[in-house]
Amino acid sequence: MNYHEKGLSYLLIAAALMSMDSVFIRLSGLQDFAPSLLFGVFSLISMLAVTRWREGKLLPLIKTGGIMLVISGAIMGISGTTFTLAVQKTTVANVLLISSLSPFFSAIFSWVFLRERIKLQTLAAIILSIFGMYIIVRGSLQSGGLVGDMLAILCVIAVSLNFVVWRKYSHLSRSLVVGAGGFFIALFSVGFVQPSDYDIGGVLIMMIMGLLSAPVGRMLMATATRLIPAPEVSLMSQIKIVIAPMVVWAIFGEVPSQATFIGGSLILLAALGHPLLTILMKRKSRLNEEPATT
Template sequence: MILTRISALLPDDSRDKGRLAALGGGLLISFDPVFIRLSGTGGFDTAFLFGLFTAISMFLLIRMTDERGVLGVLRDGGWPLVVSGLLILGSASTFVLSVKHTAVANTMIILSGRPVLTALASWIFLRERTSKALWLAIVGVIAGIFIVVSGSLESGNVLGDGLALITVTCLGLNGTLWRRYKSISRLAVVGLGGLFIALVMFVPAAPSDFSPATWLVMAAMGLGSAPLGRVLNAVSSRYIPAAEMATIALSSAVLAPGWVFLIFAEQPSAATLLGGTVVLGSIFSYIVMTRQRA
């Protein structure tokens, strides 16, 4: 399978595999706001195209790499696969709509709360222990969030910020679900989530009005960076605790505003830069601390 080939290129140590996959997932997902801004269409339209292309790419990969076929993989996944797909529907669609209704920095800052919700959900549902080093990293991340929020949140963004809160809640729950059910196909999870998004968003969307540029931009996102980033995040949960995966993947929360600044000249405030530095510093400090203990 394609994931087995990817795994062979990763470090031998399972925890290092998980960390590298989480970092890779965070990097790819950080480009999502760029594609969403470049789409040149409304939030429902963008979400529809994202879901459509994601479903196509993931189901094609399953067909090419899994002898069970698409239907067999979906059947074997059972209810955890369906629930995870529904959570992706919630997280991905609200993420797209949030980026359309508020500043990218606002959305990504709120998503930085993911490790807290993931750790809480894992503790509640899985009774998963959370190390002191990870809690210290979470405290650092939260401190960075407060620094950024103090300088970047603006009035009039209530809808976009509220949608981002729904996004981060769904992400936290899904990270815990992936940790509990490690055997479900990560390709199927992302593909089914994409299918759910396309079906739900088809009603308010207007595909006949899309320009060729919109189709191309969203094809690049939906067939490439977005689904692969989410698959890498899902794969990382096989090797590391859900809260650790969520903490490392937070790199996207810092990188995304950077890409938007470079491409659209949406300049982050000094507080955003300082807070982002604290977030990244906390993540990498955690990695160093855990490696020293190993």
């Protein structure tokens, strides 16, 4: 198996694991901030252990990260908390489709904070995906899932902002940032829960998610970016948008609305078409350069 095939294997496993986040939250049966607190605590434990194992002593890494480690962790705390709440208040399909807007919000933030030019095909994809998001949110006005959609939008904005932070401050330990995010998820949630909010089954399900599924998926995703081009990573990672709603439909009978299908189709067209177009354009550019180099 070559590096590219290995990267694709990591990516497929990562997408499958990450698509289960929303399923675990639903299966736990826990409400409001209760699953967020457990998600945060278990993510903090697992990521501190992984960081200690892979990168050595924690204190020097924390000092190296400095204030940006805290800021990035706090942003991740917002994204993790809002995601957990959004899954409870709107359909899983809505949450994941809105979450797939992350590359386009990242492009906007990169333009604002890093002065990176937005390519024409990226701008077209942004406009198309925002129109799709508008259709989904408008449909939720009738179905009662508007609060969940708004939380999902806040989540994807936070995730996208963190991508820009990581790009600018590449020295940050990724596993330590995820651990810091777990700390802030727990911090944001702890004041809203009571011991009576938990049962043993829900705790065990969130333990599986927080210790195994979620962190392993994110680590494999990060590893895949070192083995295959970023556009392919973006393209293949969209598999989770299909997997999770199908699993939730099979278990809970949750059927997406017509507005979700229509708006989601536009978002998927933008999310899948943009990296595919980027790959094709790069291949065409390489083919055009070959005669000049021979």
